[in-house]
Amino acid sequence: xxxxxxxxxxxxxxxxxxxxxxxxxxxxxxxxxxxxxxxxxxxxxxxxxxxxxxxxxxxxxxxxxxxxxxxxxxxxxxxxxxxxxxxxxxxxxxxxxxxxxxxxxxxxxxxxxxxxxx
Amino acid sequence: xxxxxxxxxxxxxxxxxxxxxxxxxxxxxxxxxxxxxxxxxxxxxxxxxxxxxxxxxxxxxxxxxxxxxxxxxxxxxxxxxxxxxxxxxxxxxxxxxxxxxxxxxxxxxxxxxxxxxxxxxxxxxxxxxxxxxxxxxxxxxxxxxxxxxxxxxxxxxxxxxxxxxxxxxxxxxxxxxxxxxxxxxxxxxxxxxxxxxxxxxxxxxxxxxxxxxxxx
Numbered sequence: 001x002x003x004x005x006x007x008x009x010x011x012x013x014x015x016x017x018x019x020x021x022x023x024x025x026x027x028x029x030x031x032x033x034x035x036x037x038x039x040x041x042x043x044x045x046x047x048x049x050x051x052x053x054x055x056x057x058x059x060x061x062x063x064x065x066x067x068x069x070x071x072x073x074x075x076x077x078x079x080x081x082x083x084x085x086x087x088x089x090x091x092x093x094x095x096x097x098x099x100x101x102x103x104x105x106x107x108x109x110x111x112x113x114x115x116x117x118x
Numbered sequence: 119x120x121x122x123x124x125x126x127x128x129x130x131x132x133x134x135x136x137x138x139x140x141x142x143x144x145x146x147x148x149x150x151x152x153x154x155x156x157x158x159x160x161x162x163x164x165x166x167x168x169x170x171x172x173x174x175x176x177x178x179x180x181x182x183x184x185x186x187x188x189x190x191x192x193x194x195x196x197x198x199x200x201x202x203x204x205x206x207x208x209x210x211x212x213x214x215x216x217x218x219x220x221x222x223x224x225x226x227x228x229x230x231x232x233x234x235x236x237x238x239x240x241x242x243x244x245x246x247x248x249x250x251x252x253x254x255x256x257x258x259x260x261x262x263x264x265x266x267x268x269x270x271x272x273x274x275x276x277x278x279x280x281x282x283x284x285x286x287x288x289x290x291x292x293x294x295x296x297x298x299x300x301x302x303x304x305x306x307x308x309x310x311x312x313x314x315x316x317x318x319x320x321x322x323x324x325x326x327x328x329x330x331x332x333x334x
Contacts, residue, residue, distance in 0.1 A: 001168050001248045002122065009125065012162075061190050062284040068183040069273050069280075075175050076269070079255030086252070087259045094263035101270035105277035114281045 062114060073102050122166060129162035146192045150185060157181050168244060171251040 080087075080095050109115060133156055140152035157180045164173035258266055 001170070001244045001246060001250070002166065004246055005165060005170070056193070058284045061187070062280055064183075064187045064190050065280040065284075066277065068179070068187060069276050071179060071183045072273060075179055076266075079171060079251045080259055082249070082251050083255040083259070086256055090263065091259040094259050094266055097267050098270040101267070101274050102277075105274040109277055109281055112281050112285060114285050 059117075066109060066114065069105070070102075073099075126163065126166050129159045129166065133159035133163065147189065150188045150192055153188070154181055154185050157185070167241070168248070169250050169254075171254055 076098065077095075080091065084091065136152045136155040136159060140149050140156060143149050143152060157176060161173040161176040161181075164170075164176060
């Protein structure tokens with residue numbers, strides 16, 4: 001089975017080389033004149049007044065967690081589709097129950113207005 | 119050392135290193151990114167163990183979705199690093215004790231006496247036609263259908279809990295925006311009312327004053 005994944009391993013290694021290589025080459029070949037001013041944040045001549053991190057609306061979090069839940073639902077659908085002809089009616093019904101429960105959740109979030117952004 | 123062993127040690131080494139960096143690095147956002155690297159290399163190890171579906175789902179779900187959530191939470195917490203460093207020495211002994219107890223428990227359950235070739239035997243390698251996804255899927259949807267449906271219930275609880283915790287109705291004053299439809303449909307008589315008033319004549323004060331001054 002693993003021989004099927006050899007091309008992916010080659011891609012992974014090439015990807016690492018493409019990502020890390022230029023940084024290493026730049027570090028080795030480029031001139032290095034470190035200066036404090038080069039690291040200082042530039043904000044129209046002033047030092048930064050406050051932290052860049054700030055509180056933001058919790059609705060972004062809600063969208064992310066709803067995405068994860070339906071992402072997991074999709075993850076369950078893939079192997080089911082692969083073996084659909086082997087598991088028969090029972091497998092079909094078990095997936096129907098699974099999806100019905102999640103559709104209840106989907107209707108709930110729709111009716112609650114969790115999908116609205118206004 | 120075979121090629122597979124080489125790949126395994128590469129992934130396992132990156133995984134351990136990234137995990138170590140994740141718990142030692144100060145910046146929580148960077149810690150989350152190191153955790154991403156840990157997940158990806160752990161997925162590589164799982165692929166080597168011929169559990170391809172789990173490895174790919176690890177990347178899809180954990181790297182793709184859960185880490186986004188982690189970053190959101192880390193950003194939303196608005197952490198002050200100086201405050202976090204306070205009291206480290208005070209809590210370090212308790213933390214070390216808890217870590218030791220947890221390590222002891224894990225050692226008891228999955229210690230080295232449960233592993234080794236004499237206990238588990240050599241892992242069976244499969245041909246190129248072998249599909250781990252099928253091996254997982256067939257028992258999942260038939261034999262373990264009850265647990266599978268329970269997973270749906272857990273996801274449902276997750277949906278309801280997330281909405282109950284974070285969704286709040288906002289009033290019309292929270293966001294101001296134009297209703298162009300209403301603006302176009304409006305007519306002059308909705309906005310402007312002509313009021314008929316009886317004319318009021320004010321007594322002429324200035325002319326009186328002039329008369330008084332003239333008398334003087």
